[in-house]
Amino acid sequence: MPDVGTRPASSARGSLLLTGIGELTTNVRGRPGADHPRDPTGVVHDAAVLLDGDHVAWAGPERDASTAVVRALGREPDRMEDLGGRAVLPGFVDSHTHLVFAGDRAGEFEARMAGHPYAAGGIRTTVAATRAASDADLRTGLRRLVDEALAQGTTTLETKSGYGLTVADEERSVRLAREVTDEVTFLGAHVVPPEYADGSPRKAEEYVDLVCGEMLRACAPHARWVDVFCETGAFTPEQARTVLRAGTAAGLGVRVHANQLGPGEGVRLAVELGAASVDHCTYLTDDDVAALAGSSTVATLLPGVEFSTRHPYPDARRLLDAGVVVALASDCNPGSSYTSSMPLCVALAVRETGMTVAEAVWAATAGGARALRRSDVGWLGAGSRADLVVLDAPSRVHLAYRPGVPLVARVYRSGAEVARSFAT
Numbered sequence: 001m002p003d004v005g006t007r008p009a010s011s012a013r014g015s016l017l018l019t020g021i022g023e024l025t026t027n028v029r030g031r032p033g034a035d036h037p038r039d040p041t042g043v044v045h046d047a048a049v050l051l052d053g054d055h056v057a058w059a060g061p062e063r064d065a066s067t068a069v070v071r072a073l074g075r076e077p078d079r080m081e082d083l084g085g086r087a088v089l090p091g092f093v094d095s096h097t098h099l100v101f102a103g104d105r106a107g108e109f110e111a112r113m114a115g116h117p118y119a120a121g122g123i124r125t126t127v128a129a130t131r132a133a134s135d136a137d138l139r140t141g142l143r144r145l146v147d148e149a150l151a152q153g154t155t156t157l158e159t160k161s162g163y164g165l166t167v168a169d170e171e172r173s174v175r176l177a178r179e180v181t182d183e184v185t186f187l188g189a190h191v192v193p194p195e196y197a198d199g200s201p202r203k204a205e206e207y208v209d210l211v212c213g214e215m216l217r218a219c220a221p222h223a224r225w226v227d228v229f230c231e232t233g234a235f236t237p238e239q240a241r242t243v244l245r246a247g248t249a250a251g252l253g254v255r256v257h258a259n260q261l262g263p264g265e266g267v268r269l270a271v272e273l274g275a276a277s278v279d280h281c282t283y284l285t286d287d288d289v290a291a292l293a294g295s296s297t298v299a300t301l302l303p304g305v306e307f308s309t310r311h312p313y314p315d316a317r318r319l320l321d322a323g324v325v326v327a328l329a330s331d332c333n334p335g336s337s338y339t340s341s342m343p344l345c346v347a348l349a350v351r352e353t354g355m356t357v358a359e360a361v362w363a364a365t366a367g368g369a370r371a372l373r374r375s376d377v378g379w380l381g382a383g384s385r386a387d388l389v390v391l392d393a394p395s396r397v398h399l400a401y402r403p404g405v406p407l408v409a410r411v412y413r414s415g416a417e418v419a420r421s422f423a424t
């Protein structure tokens with residue numbers, strides 16, 4: 001099962017020594033030869049990386065490569081390639097997407113840009129289209145977006161259900177998601193679906209019972225995570241707690257959508273329940289920030305949402321200065337953020353949320369890995385998975401400095417080259 005993506009590898013794995021790397025982001029703190037000992041991104045200039053099968057056997061200064069190769073392989077590598085001074089970083093880890101859906105909501109976006117507000121209720125438009133779609137159509141749309149993300153450097157990707165909201169439609173959503181990634185989240189509690197939304201609390205509670213019972217039993221075998229949209233217009237903190245506890249009892253890890261459209265209790269609930277991540281974090285109080293800072297819960301920021309909804313951007317600087325671990329993700333979905341581009345998210349985070357380039361690149365790689373509680377991805381060094389992005393630029397600064405430019409020139413996933421747009 002691929003961790004992300006549907007494309008066949010275009011070249012065999014074997015061993016490959018990449019040389020001529022102008023700037024290598026390792027995300028390994030204090031590694032020998034790295035600049036800035038306190039920079040978490042562990043940058044090495046004039047670097048090389050040795051791939052061996054699906055993992056990295058060595059990464060470091062190019063001047064040390066011959067000795068390192070002999071030590072790691074005991075022979076010459078199968079292949080060598082000079083990257084001509086280009087920058088290399090770990091594959092992006094997009095820890096928050098919603099890719100199983102049908103249709104789009106371009107009209108809603110256009111109306112927002114003309115002054116209409118974003119509302120959680122728009123989710124029901126996509127629920128209707130998704131329920132009406134065939135498995136084949138959902139699978140085609142899902143794979144198109146996964147391949148789009150992969151071509152932009154996303155080598156690990158989480159995706160969710162949440163546009164089905166019946167037992168059968170949620171089950172097929174997580175089942176289809178599992179065809180493209182191991183990081184599948186059950187989001188039956190996205191909104192109360194129309195057939196339960198007569199405004200009465202009793203009907204909403206009936207839906208929560210369904211989510212925690214039959215729907216969870218059908219979906220848990222395909223999922224690793226449970227999630228709830230804890231927000232006005234979606235689920236209350238009490239309902240969210242009920243769903244998340246049921247998910248935990250079914251063996252799923254916890255993630256939460258919270259504090260997207262206004263302040264609320266979602267962030268503190270996520271911390272209380274030991275969530276791996278709480279996502280959005282746009283409207284935070286000092287208590288929320290303090291709770292996150294003393295916790296193992298990552299704050300995942302989704303600046304594509306603020307771009308697309310005209311809400312104020314989250315304040316990453318405030319979180320980072322308080323010692324919170326911050327991740328960046330795309331939230332790719334047809335309503336609030338229809339982008340699969342992690343480079344765009346890095347650019348927005350740098351321009352709009354107060355992150356430095358190094359912090360944003362770390363958040364989009366190592367931060368995403370932390371949000372998924374993964375130790376094999378998000379960094380480059382002996383033992384990491386061989387997931388690499390080669391930029392057609394000398395530095396990762398260009399991700400923010402040249403926004404909108406397709407700089408991802410080559411992508412390796414588990415040691416296999418899966419995208420290439422330049423010849424060496």
Ligand code: NIG
Nearest residue numbers: 123229257331333334335336
């Ligand atoms: O993460 N916040 C809840 N869910 C999605 C939006 C989904 C939609 O509008 O279709 C999000 O932004």
Ligand code: FE
Nearest residue numbers: 096098257331
């Ligand atoms: Fe989301």
